[in-house]
Amino acid sequence: MSNSNHHTDHATLAEKFNRDEARVNWHDETLWFIRQKRDRAAWSLGNEWEPLRETASAIKAHTLSNLSDYLQQFEKAAQQNGITVHWAADGEEHNRIVHGILAKHNATQLVKSKSMLTEECHLNDYLKEKGVEVIDTDLGERIVQLAEEHPSHIVLPCIHWKKEEIGELFHKHLGSPEGVIDPSFLTNTARVHLREKFLTRRVAITGVNFAIAETGEFVVCTNEGNADMGAHLSDVHIACMGIEKLIPKREHLGVFLRLLARSATGQPITTYSSHFKKPREGQEMHLVLVDNGRSTQLGREDFRNSLKCIRCGACFNTCPVYRRSGGHSYHTAIAGPIGSILAPNLDMRQYKDLPFASTLCGSCSNVCPVKINIHEQLYQWRQVLTEEGYQPKSKTVAMKAMAATLSKPSLFSIAGKWGRKVMGLVPGLVSNRLNPWYKQREMPAPPEQSFTEWYKQNRKGGKS
Amino acid sequence: MRVGLFIPCYVNQFYPQVGIATLQLLEKFGCEVDYPLAQTCCGQPMANSGYESLTGNCNELFTKNFSSFDYIVCPSGSCVLHIKEHLHSAKDRTAATAIRRNVYELTEFLTDVLNVDRLQAAFPYKVGLHQSCHGQRGLHLSQMSELVAKPYSKPERLLNMVEGLELIELDRKDECCGFGGTFCVTEEAVSVKMGKDRVRDHEAHGADYITGADMSCLMHLQGILKRQGSKVQVKHIAEILNAQ
Amino acid sequence: MSSRDAILQKVKAAQPSLLPLPSIEKQPREVDAVKQFQAVLESIGGKVVFLNAEESIAEKTVALFPEAKRIVSSITAVQNYFFSDYKSLRHHSLQDVDVAIIEAQFGVAENGAVWVTEEDLKIRVLPFICEHLVAVVDSTTIVATLHEAYERIGASAYGFGAFIAGPSKTADIEQSLVLGAHGPKSMTVFLLH
Known part of the structure; x- marks a missing residue:
């Protein structure tokens, strides 16, 4: 079953897993229960x-x-x-x-x-x-x-x-x-x-x-x-x-x-x-x-510490993403947060999605018994995947546009102003099914004024 | 004490009231606050997406905007953590280093620098505190449930100074809400499920409001609450600490 | 070049410069080791029976397992059940052993484990293949933690050694704990004092 998963990515497989919400709840709670047992065992050793x-x-x-x-x-x-x-x-x-x-x-x-x-x-x-x-x-x-x-x-x-x-x-x-x-x-x-x-x-x-x-x-x-x-x-x-x-x-x-x-x-x-x-x-x-691949990973300074892993699975049990997406969504033998930093070493193309299957919340690093900085390595893998050209072109284009806008304060304020105005006038433009945010969430209501605009009106230092 | 006010880009555009509350709060405590008008964004959205390499201009802009302050204060743990960990400047390395050292999230600034032990604020509601991960696990605003260590919480301590406010207990006091920057759209299904589960925890314990030190998480939770037609509202911690 | 040499060469080139080996800090524990051993072992599904010097291991075993048809012991002193033919015995023939009685060298308070080696067992598979396991331990041997346990083991020579803590178990089906996965369904420690 999971063999056929090789051709698709974590987000897609996780979405499938989430179609049965009751089952996701059950999976999440079962693993959370183990996380709690782990906590009690850790506290039993005190300082x-x-x-x-x-x-x-x-x-x-x-x-x-x-x-x-x-x-x-x-x-x-x-x-x-x-x-x-x-x-x-x-x-x-x-x-x-x-x-x-x-x-x-x-x-x-x-x-x-x-x-x-x-x-x-x-x-x-x-x-x-x-x-x-x-x-x-x-x-x-x-x-x-x-x-x-x-x-x-x-x-x-x-x-x-x-x-x-x-x-x-x-x-x-x-x-x-x-x-x-x-x-x-x-x-x-x-x-x-x-x-x-x-x-x-x-x-x-x-x-x-x-x-x-x-x-x-x-x-x-x-x-x-x-x-x-x-x-x-x-x-x-x-x-x-x-x-x-x-x-x-x-x-x-x-x-x-x-x-x-x-x-x-x-x-x-x-x-x-x-x-x-x-x-x-x-x-x-x-x-x-x-x-x-271990000797290769040993040579990657930023990722070397992943080899400390003793395969306890604590990072799986604590990971809020793993608990709600299931092990097979990682389409690799070792799933979860640790798998997401080990797998790209073996094959960046096949596992380029895994470092992104995380919110970087950092809970994994905290439970790790050998203190692997898992969430920092996830961040670092994202940078490497970009450098090595494994990101989709469309994403690179969007990111470059974003970087350009954010580099120029005047551009940023115009974009912000127009964005808020357009959102207010034509709510359907962002509030539609094509926007993944909107699928199960409302958009924030755009305010009249940005903070910068308010500041200019209300504080001396704001007079330009 | 000269404080540079650093307002996250999305707060500036979507939640100006959070910026206003932060500013007023700092002024109440006698800080000389200046808001550099030319600020945009810390660069985190690019960096967390794997494009830290594109954040050079943002970094230079940030360094230029904030190099002249004793402290830089921001109502977002996430943006502060990004600056602390990733701000570098080719043009002014000394300034960038100083900024990384002097940048503070609002509740840690109030606690550790201003040593606030009393607040003139009232908020007569049941409030659930959402611990945003970057503030908690990155900046150590609160003790983390994974560690065998003494509990503390800077935001909770401040909230307990607010008159009439009742903090609720949660089943999972520091689980991620699933916002995660671009994760919220690239992993929409899991992101929403995580958010729904957080919301349910707060609702089950009778929260009127969910608060936190990061508006991004709250924006995500707000989107879910609104879609569900829930009565529970979100409010940034600055607004509550500044509430009369 | 052989894979061995290629791997070693790659590893040598990849490894960082030498980092220090930390010493193991042992924090002294003020605990009643026997009491803790009993409490922990019982919490993981094991049983503890205190035995006086004059009480017979064999009799106590029979009293605890009256239904047992085949009892074997790797302790020479438990004469009735000692398998003197262990050198020629086909190990698979132990599959119908109801109760195995073994002697353990010491116990560990923090986790309820006992340490046994091949010398104690005579046959390695014995404590795993039996339906019920009885391990005899001197109560004065209980150490506080695994650190002391390994101090005690030191550089001793053995072909096989194991910590055994409670009956064989699994929780693979919906995290429901079931005793007796492949090995013994129960483990009883006879604490001699």
Whole structure:
């Protein structure tokens, strides 16, 4: 479904989403509820919270400034632990590497826990084409997979689905009784369905939340336990991570794990924080390090800090635009405010609309556990998109006209005067359906006098 | 104390009463106020649309207009934030730097510079305060609900000095109204939905008036209120602080 | 050039000059760690049972789970249920375990988590595949925060380690919390004191 969204922009998709206002209200309130849980979790740490964000941000800044060394340190340590390390320059190479490992083991089936990186690389589609069956095991991801969709949220993949619809989906695909919508029952249906997959698949893919340069281990966080069920029962465990997931030392996990779940869902910690250091005896463990544009973003000074992201999704939940436009309106694997500053790095043409899908209200930057200046980067991307010629010509013409008018006080006062007069005389000229302002809003009533005109009449300094 | 009055372009054209209230308020507190007649716009509409590169002339004009004042005061957090963050002048760098430092939004000027602790104003209505994002999150006029930090609010503090005024509580005290400059037309559907939700919050808590430190947000909310035929009205905070 | 070298070269060219690594500031906490641990664990769906030295872990488990058909333990001291054949055991065969009893090294008050490693578990999948999980923790080991937790873990060697905080859960369907997504439907911590 969201695949077909590639050819249209956020505003158009958001308008479609808004045709069902009751559903928008429901979506907004569900996510606001999570924002409130996040607030309570943050306050529970009292005066530790803000310094913790500061520390996390600084650790990430340091890591990014020494990333090439840390990557090599990590690789060496991981290899000593018995992990096979692979390097992929882009999504295509990542997918080829994963498929290569599968082919070596003659595996045509696998289970996968949540990994936004594999979404970013479109691994599922790639493997499907190669005849490999991928079963997503995170409940939310399994739901969108059965529906042939993509996640609409990086932490809550099916936040846009209602239980009635999930009931119907499970009835169709998993044979649950028709009309059953109880979340416990539906979850148990998925549990039974997926347990069989865990027990029979020999290969498991997981994502990575943090990788430790010092020890060569990586940490995967879930609430469901699906990453562990997959990895521990598999003969081959493949973990996929972006190169920005590194942190220098194990003790730094204390900082990040305190922030992650509190920011994401308001929990004090995820149910499982699993530290994978060595393969199980007899098991093969692979780790794929993926660049896919990250080194380019690292070189963009204004946007470098976006690589600090730990994928908590707090900026989604707080974003008033995201809550009212839905994840699919962003037509990219990582939606929301953070996605809007990551995506243009990958493809400016395709994602030129995303930095404009924001009011620049700044709430995202305030909830970010690693203090990414998201709204400032949105502003900055707008400037870059103009510079690189990705703005529509008509907009550039209009902006130039505006700049010319505002540069000349005499022109501005004439334009203002005529504008107000014309609005008063011919209200239909601006108050019509072609004016997007007027569609659902009245225009302000034009006053007789501008402030400048009043000032000239009423204050000494105004006599020119 | 010489104060340069900076009136946003759309306030000048559409809401002259807000400029008048601001001027009168500053005069009441003994400021020597001058309004440079040659002012137009801070350049924010272009900059936020991605055309900061076109704001050079606006910047030079602004610098020229306001270089001679001790303070520059404006009844808009958004325009002040833009000047603070983006005003640069090739011709007079020193003046531009000084302006960035000395430009104030009205309520922060009244609070932090004039140290106002008493007002001669009356407004016997239930009032909901809309926290405009640029004033709040940009200029820190009020504490932000995302942060674990002590609450305060400069506009609220001033409103509480107004006789008869009753401030209402909101469910979401600092959610964006969806105006967002050109966002209000390029993302019309979401913009309006955000505005409708803000309006509903104020209405549900019995507001007679919605006020705020940014007329642009209020203009957006006013457009929605009028279309809905609501009795709730908008009023810029300067008008309330100046109300007799 | 290999992708590895190309990536490293690109990263090196792109990264800014070295920024300092901050030290982690730990604020001392005046809390009753055991009390907080219990309160937090219960708030995330776990249970706490206090156990005296003379009380039997096995008996207590049976009393709590009278219906359980298969109970296994990775604690050698819990003799009746210890899976002495764990080295040859096919891990998938644990799928019908009703209750697993494991020993955790310590607990964390601020989040209700317990720390376990492969050494404690013997089989990695054990605490995930069982229907109900019992974790035995000495109450004197509870630390206040994750910072102290990692101080305690230090540079210790393990193949696999995990913080486990409560039963497996999901809220993917309309944010309704359901316990027992893929892993245990309940987690009970036996606090020894």
